[in-house]
Amino acid sequence: MEQLYGYFLYSLSLLTFGGIYAILCLGLNIQWGFTGLFNAGVAGFFAIGAYVSAILTAPESPRHLGGYDLPIPVGVFIAMVVCVPVAWAIGRVCIRLRSDYLAIATLGIAEIIRLVFKNELWATNGARGVSFVPKPFEAWDSPWDQIAMALVVLVIVALLYIAIELARTSPWGRLMAAIREDEPAALAAGKNVERFRLEAFVIGAVVMALGGAMMAHYIKFVDPKMAEPLKATFLVWVMLIAGGSGNNKGAILGAMLLWFIWSITETIAPIIIPDSFAHVVYPFHLVASWFLPEAWMATPIAPDPVTGLDSWDSKAPFLRVFLIGLALQIVLQKFSSGILPEQRLQSLADTDDASARAARSSPS
């Protein structure tokens, strides 16, 4: 019984984490999936959201700026508002760049933002991070606090989904897709392409800030490590690509699925994979580590057949890096446009227009 209760609590944390990543994915979907903006700086907007909301809501501390003690929703809201001028300024400068240059520029800017948070000790406590960030409903008894937290995140995901889906299915979404598909033609159709690209960039960034703020409140702690590109940018990209860019359901599915796989494999791997498999994997891992950047490869511990003391458990984390790569390969090979590819919808004009729909479905 207690075990089942434990699974229940763990699944709440899976949903909360998955939901927060889904928020980030939805933000990136507006930029990349709809409009084709190659933003490689998700981490920057994530960091702005996380730090601003954390500092505004955390109790006073001699280590960093703070003591404003604002309610959490206010902190989150201000974090999103703060992101608007920042994203606007970045977009104003970078948005005209072609996609690969935009990627380089945004990647660089995200690093600058992270380093500012790391170096402005008076405001952020630098590398040591901001503690005591309040968590919604933390005063409630378990499991209600965790249920409420997961629900809040899921409700945010649902509201975002509805809002973004409404936008996608309206002429706005169609125009964004047109800009992504062919910019000269969109210009020739009289559209102010630059303004719309900027709009998509800013809205996507604000959604990312919301994701960052939720993460800070869930973890109750922020440090610059959380905004490193590997975790906060590339993982989000992988989730979106695997789920299906351009498709909001795909973005949410990709985030949930990849987080589930990531988190669960560590627990399952040692059970479903025999010990001897470690000896099979190790050489591959070793070879891969010669070619891939160090940050991508966890340092492997060689399986030691002699002592038997160092249990397989402690090697599972390494295997999971391998497994997640394998899973991603399979997904991308089998579903080249993601698990849920972009769907072109019929016109909004069909809404509540049963006769028109009937007319079209009948053979003509």
Place this chain on the structure above:
Amino acid sequence: MLRLEDLTKNFGGVLAVDGCNLEIEEGKITGLIGPNGAGKTTIFNMIAGALRPTSGKILYTSRGEDGKESTVDISGLPTHEMFHRGIVRTFQIPHEFGALTVLENLMVVPAEQHGESLYQSWFHRKKVIDREREVRRMAEDALEFLSLTHVRDELAQNLSGGQKKLLELGRTMMTDAKLVLLDEPGAGVNPTLLRKLADMIRRLNKERGYTFCIIEHDMDMIASLCDPVIVLAEGKVLTQGHMKDVRRDERVLDAYLGGGEEEAA
């Protein structure tokens, strides 16, 4: 309705267009011909706002709501400004929105779509849907005109080359166009479709009163469609007039056979 005065475009020392003076008259189908590199597409790009002229003027005469004519220099305005003045262009190589359906490709174009504002598409859904119905009716009419109704829900990237050409033309029908610039509408199109295309252009000219300016290499198409024809060479107007006369002009032959003869001499 459109007059170019000493229009010049200099690409880092290469004079693509060199003090060009020409006039496009309202209601006519003007042909623009000339050998490769004569500057035809560059002129289109400048009129459509895709390129900024190095010097010179593009004078555009239009009739306001009160019926009064006014002439302004529109050189250097951005593309969307040109579009709102009724100047629409197509591309030599079709620029379709590949991942959008054929119907959507056309529905993107019209101006004044409330649903392009997020606020409206969230909070004034009814208004957006009403306008969407109008736009779709317009698009469906255009598809019928183009005989593309059967591929209405197909993704544009799956169309044949000829169908993409038709779609290019279709986009110009989705707005209150006054001057339509067609860049080689006949390139890579089979003879049957070419005839249909010429028919459509003629009909649009007559029924909707579009003024056309067409770049084309197919002389038969030019001869059957265009009057007058303007011949460009090395960024300047060489001659202009009816196709019969232009064909007889020695300078035109020289320009097309061009450099070779000079070298021989």
Place this chain on the structure above:
Amino acid sequence: MLKTVKQVMLAGSMLAVAMTAASADDIVVGSAAGITGPIAELVAPIVAGRELAAKHVNEQGGLLDGDTLVLAHADSQCDPTAGVDAGNKLVNIEQSVAIIGASCSGATNGMVQSVTIPAGVMSISDSATAPSITELDDNDLVFRVAASDAYQGVALAQLAINAGYTKLAMTFSNDDYNAGIASVFEQAFKDLGGEITGSQMHEPEKQSYRSELSTLSGGGAEGLALFAYYGSSGITIVRNSLENGLFGKFLAADGMFDTSVIEQIGADALRGNIMITQAASDDANVSYQAYAAAYGPAYESQGYAASAPYAAHGYDAAFLVALAIEKAGSTDRAAMSAALREVASGPGTVIRPGEWAKAKAAIAAGEDINYEGAVGNNDFDANGDVTGMFSVNTVGDGEGYTTDLIR
């Protein structure tokens, strides 16, 4: 797709069966560590220390009624997000009685604030040293056997005063560890009557630190207090200082403790000119020797030394958790922290590393016990911290360090 879903679900149900079956006579203690990530190489010998303690327990009668102590590992990656995820798994899936870890301060901060404190699970970290952990409002659930940087900063400041320094310049690398020690040192040195003539933060991995050092050398300081990792900036700073005649005397914390400092700078240049503090264990101590005698042979083949940083802390943390369970007489999470306080400090029968059978018998007889661990007496203060023990390392007559325990 559907097939994949089915497989995942199948794997999930297998997991459930395996877990329920295992829980009959296994007692699970969570072990959160940065197994992958930036300090993976440092973490491996620490995890081995934890495993060694578990082995001693299981070989000498096990827990309670002969139950097996099982360490469930989870990867906290040295990252707060991963720390929370690891904590969730250990608390909820593994149903850990208590948790050892996490390794890095950031991961520990996230894990304890978001997961273990709300869940009422006790945790003992063996290597998180950030002072901010001391301040947590933790219901007496967060402990650590690694001393807070605050203590090392104070120890170094005292050392500097004792050695006659009154004016020092200071530079620190911008990472959570070095910046933490630096700020404590600065305060402690001032409180003891010293003066900091200038303080500069520096980014690691730069080619040269001349400009920072020239700025600092202007204040008339008698030496440089240096808080950095030797490899990423420390050695370069010492070299730049000596080559340009900016500073000749150095005080440093344990990020600088490595023989490569002597190899690259030269023993002659450093002799009498450098003092490096380090979190230490008393080698002469009976407890440490008992631990080292067991650790060495078990892990030699894997290249882990008993003296590896925080390996002894890993052993003590795991052994203390086992003692707390035995003392509490149950696997009730709520009873752990009170039991831990009872077994960690005197009075009572002294228990040393490896003496599980003795401890078990004493507890069964109703006696009080007092664990004297490999790293020290492990007497927790009100915040769950230990004072720790430090050594000072200088370059003596030979080509290596001379180590003296600070008492």
